[in-house]
Structures are given as structure tokens and as C-alpha cells.
Amino acid sequence: MPEQESKGDPAPATEMSEAVSRRAFAARVGLGAVGACYAAAFGYPVYRYLAAPARDAAELAAITEVTIPRENIPPAGSVLMFKFGAKPAMLIHHADGGKVCFSAVCTHLGCTVQYQAAEDHIHCACHGGVYDSRTGKNVSGPPPKPLPRFDVIEETPDGPVVVKRV
Amino acid sequence: MAQSSSSVSDAPPRGPIYEWLNDRLGLDWFLAFARKKTVPDHAHTFWYYWGGISLFFFVVQLVSGILLLMYYRPGEQAYDSVREITYAIDFGWLIRSAHSWSANLMVLAVFIHMFSVFFMKAYRKPREFGWWSGLVLLGLTMVFGFSGYLLPMDDLAYFATQVGLNIPKSLPGMGPIIEQLVQGGPDVSSVTIQRFFALHVVVLPLVFLGVLAFHLWLVFKHGSALPPSEEVKPEPQRRSIPFFPNFMLKDLAMWLFALNLLTLLAFLYPWPLGPQADPLAAAPEGIHPEWYFMSQFQALKVIGRYVPGMAGELLGIGLFSMGGVLWGLIPFFDTRKAGAARARAITWFGLAVVLGLAALTVMGYWEVWSVAE
Numbered sequence: 001m002p003e004q005e006s007k008g009d010p011a012p013a014t015e016m017s018e019a020v021s022r023r024a025f026a027a028r029v030g031l032g033a034v035g036a037c038y039a040a041a042f043g044y045p046v047y048r049y050l051a052a053p054a055r056d057a058a059e060l061a062a063i064t065e066v067t068i069p070r071e072n073i074p075p076a077g078s079v080l081m082f083k084f085g086a087k088p089a090m091l092i093h094h095a096d097g098g099k100v101c102f103s104a105v106c107t108h109l110g111c112t113v114q115y116q117a118a119e120d121h122i123h124c125a126c127h128g129g130v131y132d133s134r135t136g137k138n139v140s141g142p143p144p145k146p147l148p149r150f151d152v153i154e155e156t157p158d159g160p161v162v163v164k165r166v
Numbered sequence: 167m168a169q170s171s172s173s174v175s176d177a178p179p180r181g182p183i184y185e186w187l188n189d190r191l192g193l194d195w196f197l198a199f200a201r202k203k204t205v206p207d208h209a210h211t212f213w214y215y216w217g218g219i220s221l222f223f224f225v226v227q228l229v230s231g232i233l234l235l236m237y238y239r240p241g242e243q244a245y246d247s248v249r250e251i252t253y254a255i256d257f258g259w260l261i262r263s264a265h266s267w268s269a270n271l272m273v274l275a276v277f278i279h280m281f282s283v284f285f286m287k288a289y290r291k292p293r294e295f296g297w298w299s300g301l302v303l304l305g306l307t308m309v310f311g312f313s314g315y316l317l318p319m320d321d322l323a324y325f326a327t328q329v330g331l332n333i334p335k336s337l338p339g340m341g342p343i344i345e346q347l348v349q350g351g352p353d354v355s356s357v358t359i360q361r362f363f364a365l366h367v368v369v370l371p372l373v374f375l376g377v378l379a380f381h382l383w384l385v386f387k388h389g390s391a392l393p394p395s396e397e398v399k400p401e402p403q404r405r406s407i408p409f410f411p412n413f414m415l416k417d418l419a420m421w422l423f424a425l426n427l428l429t430l431l432a433f434l435y436p437w438p439l440g441p442q443a444d445p446l447a448a449a450p451e452g453i454h455p456e457w458y459f460m461s462q463f464q465a466l467k468v469i470g471r472y473v474p475g476m477a478g479e480l481l482g483i484g485l486f487s488m489g490g491v492l493w494g495l496i497p498f499f500d501t502r503k504a505g506a507a508r509a510r511a512i513t514w515f516g517l518a519v520v521l522g523l524a525a526l527t528v529m530g531y532w533e534v535w536s537v538a539e
């Protein structure tokens with residue numbers, strides 16, 4: 001392309017050759033456009049094909065609440081790991097009977113965290129991050145933010161437990 | 167695209183990118199070589215494109231096959247995963263359809279390529295190895311088709327494979343070998359799928375690519391053969407065009423045409439998926455193999471009517487194997503020295519083979535469809 005431009009105005013090019021080079025340029029642009037159309041026509045379905053599961057997961061992640069049957073609620077002093085949409089979450093049943101629910105995805109680099117009953121804190125094995133087991137606040141190690149919290153709603157003492165995005 | 171087409175023109179000064187690459191890779195040498203190569207230009211030039219078209223469909227098979235691998239699960243879940251690809255994954259139906267259509271078009275193109283080579287007598291010295299490696303590629307293509315046909319594990323796939331494997335099983339001593347080594351049990355099962363899968367996506371592509379490289383190297387070494395009608399002309403009367411860029415552009419145009427045709431077929435006639443295979447259900451009425459196995463299938467059926475039982479199968483398989491071997495030995499019968507009468511006889515023989523295969527195929531479909539109705 002640059003050669004064509006340099007050939008441009010100042011040189012006493014005949015009208016003939018200018019017309020030819022203009023036509024060659026137009027042909028090249030046309031070919032490029034057709035090529036781009038083909039690339040798009042084949043690239044788009046392939047892109048959508050490959051992206052389908054990620055889209056499904058994103059749809060799954062859009063849910064706002066999960067209902068946990070009573071019989072799945074763990075005994076006091078232990079934890080239930082479950083999936084909130086596509087991602088892991090944890091329902092901690094504290095020894096004093098309180099229930100809290102957090103996303104179980106470490107805010108540092110995304111490992112799944114664990115509840116350690118003995119220390120009563122949430123621990124991430126990947127880089128030693130520690131979170132408070134009642135508030136989800138990051139208390140030591142690399143995590144930059146608290147764990148996102150979900151509301152725990154118990155309408156009746158024996159009915160199912162609903163956890164909700166805040 | 168635009169960059170490379172600019173280097174097609176005869177102007178020697180090329181862009182700085184070209185020069186940069188040329189200093190390191192010696193592009194000039196390749197270009198000069200490609201330009202020196204010529205392709206004969208005559209009334210039958212059309213038939214030279216079919217090898218390239220076959221190659222094109224093979225490339226489509228590689229690409230679409232890799233895409234299908236992203237979701238296909240061999241074994242127990244084979245059918246479910248293909249159903250997912252067909253109905254749940256965006257454009258999965260299109261990619262599967264393109265893979266199946268392109269497989270069939272590839273077989274067709276390979277057959278046309280083979281028969282055009284045959285009638286142009288392009289198997290003669292020094293191209294015998296081209297003929298043999300081509301026959302090996304045809305065989306591999308058909309095994310590709312046979313193994314790929316089973317992978318969705320719908321009812322047609324299941325029974326077609328069952329029938330297809332039972333044919334060689336009737337040969338003495340072959341039964342246990344097929345059961346133990348190919349089928350992995352007394353029947354076609356998820357174990358068979360797993361094996362066919364390994365064959366289809368690993369073993370066959372590796373072997374195929376090796377033989378293909380050999381085949382293409384020979385084409386490059388010997389160039390395109392002249393049909394006898396051109397060979398008799400004195401040298402100055404023969405015309406030819408440079409391989410690069412002239413023939414290559416025409417090749418590309420053919421590929422573009424093939425691509426458009428394939429897209430149209432895959433889009434307008436999406437490849438169907440039958441109900442899941444159920445070994446307890448009766449085989450569907452009018453079950454038949456893919457069209458490229460139809461002539462053999464029909465021949466066995468016809469022979470079976472006159473020579474029932476194992477003897478008939480043996481006879482059929484024997485005839486077809488013999489025919490295949492003879493077909494491979496053609497370069498030894500039909501040499502330039504053997505004379506015009508022999509050459510003509512071989513051409514008639516080739517015509518008889520084409521017509522015979524076509525007639526058996528038509529007859530096969532006729533019977534299958536009249537039963538199905």
C-alpha cells in the first residue's frame with residue numbers, strides 16, 4: 001500500500017497508470033472486505049460455540065437465592081459447603097447456634113476457603129489468608145477484601161433455610 | 167491477504183516486512199521455485215483440482231473435528247454429549263453438520279480424484295507411488311468415515327457398525343480377533359466407542375498426515391501428469407501455466423467454491439441425530455451403511471441370494487479384495503510400453519468399474535427405500 005501512495009501526485013504519472021493503480025487499490029479493498037465478511041461469518045459461530053458453557057454459567061451465577069432443606073443444615077460448630085449458582089459458598093453453623101453464610105471464594109486469587117472449627121476462623125490454604133468467621137472480614141494474610149456475605153433467613157425453626165444475595 | 171497478493175505482482179521491490187522475512191527464511195528461493203513449477207493447461211485441466219478439493223475437505227475435517235472434541239465425550243455419555251452439541255450448545259448443530267457433510271464430500275472428492283487419475287493414466291511411470299499412496303489415503307478416508315459414524319451412538323450408527331463389523335467376522339478366524347481387538351466384547355458397546363474414538367481422533371489422523379505428506383511430496387516432485395491425448399502432442403504445442411500464482415489462485419477459487427457449497431449444505435440440511443441406540447430394540451427398517459459402503463453392502467446382499475450363508479460372504483469379500491488388489495496393480499498392466507490396445511482395454515475396465523459401483527449403489531438405495539416405505 002505505501003508504494004502506491006508514494007507513486008501519487010507530484011510525479012507526472014500518466015492518467016492510464018493512475019487509473020490502473022486506483023483500480024488495483026479498489027480491488028484490494030474489495031478483496032479485503034470480502035475476506036473480512038468471511039472471517040466474521042465463520043468466526044462468529046465458532047466464538048458462540050466455544051463461549052456457550054461460560055454463558056450458561058453466567059446465567060447460573062445470576063440467581064439471587066438458594067433454599068437449603070432443614071435436614072442439610074449441619075450440626076452446631078460445623079459448616080455446609082454448597083453451590084450458590086456456579087460458585088462455592090459456605091453456611092457456618094456456630095457453636096452458639098448463630099448461622100452465617102459467605103461466598104467461599106477467596107478474595108485474593110480465588111481458592112475455595114475452609115472453616116476451621118478449632119480456631120473458629122475461615123482459612124485459605126493457598127496463601128494463608130484468614131477471615132473472621134462471623135463477619136467474613138479479612139483479618140490476616142493476602143486477601144484484600146472481606147468475603148461477600150449472604151443473608152440467612154429462617155422463617156420457621158424447622159422449615160428450610162433460605163440464603164439470599166445481599 | 168492484501169499483503170501477500172501484493173507480492174504476487176512482478177514488481178521486484180517488496181515491502182520491508184517481506185525483506186525482513188526474506189533475509190531470514192529465504193522466501194525468494196521458494197517463490198522462484200514455485201514460479202518455475204508449471205501445471206499443464208488443456209481440455210482436461212478441470213480434473214487436476216480434485217486432489218486439492220479433497221485436501222481442502224480434510225482440513226475442514228481437522229478444524230471442525232477439533233471443535234467437536236471440545237464437547238464430545240466418548241464412552242457411556244457419547245449419545246448425550248452429541249445431543250448436547252446438536253441441541254444445547256450454540257451453533258453446535260452447525261459444526262456437527264459441517265463435519266458430517268464435509269466427511270461425505272471428502273469421500274466423494276477422493277473418489278473423483280482417483281477416477282480422474284485413473285482415466286488420465288496418471289499412475290504410469292514415474293507416478294506409481296502416487297497411485298498407491300493415494301489408494302492408502304482412500305482406504306484411510308473410508309475407515310475414518312466408518313469409525314466416525316459410530317461415535318454419536320444413535321440407533322443407525324449402532325446397527326450399521328454392528329453389521330459392518332459382522333461382515334469381516336464371517337471370515338475364518340477373524341471372529342475372535344474382531345471381538346477382542348476391535349469391538350472389545352461380543353457386541354458394539356461403549357467400549358467399542360472408546361476404541362473407535364481413539365482410532366478416529368488419534369491413530370488415523372497421525373497415519374493419514376504421514377501418508378498425505380508422502381503423497382504431496384510426490385505430486386511436488388513429479389508435477390501433474392499429462393493425459394495421453396496431450397502426451398502425443400509435440401512439446402511446443404503443449405500449453406502450461408505457472409503453479410504460482412496462476413494455478414494456485416484457481417485452486418483457491420475452487421476451495422472457496424467448496425467452502426460455500428459445504429456451508430450451504432450444512433446450513434440447509436442439518437445432519438440429523440436419531441434416537442439413542444438400544445441393543446434391545448429391533449433394528450430400524452431399511453438400515454443401511456453410508457453411501458460409500460453401499461456398493462459392497464449391496465454386492466454381499468446379491469451374492470447372498472445365490473450363494474447363501476458363509477460361503478456367499480466369503481465369495482463377496484474375496485471378490486472385493488481381489489478387485490482392490492487388481493486396482494492397485496494397474497500401473498503394472500498399463501505401462502506406456504504395453505501399447506494402445508492394452509491402454510484402451512484398461513480404460514474400458516475402469517468405466518465398467520465406475521458403472522458397476524454406481525449400479526450397485528443405486529440398486530442398494532432402491533431396495534432400502536422400497537423396504538422403508
Ligand code: FES
Nearest residue numbers: 106108109124129
Ligand atoms: S487465594 Fe486465598 S490467600 Fe491467596
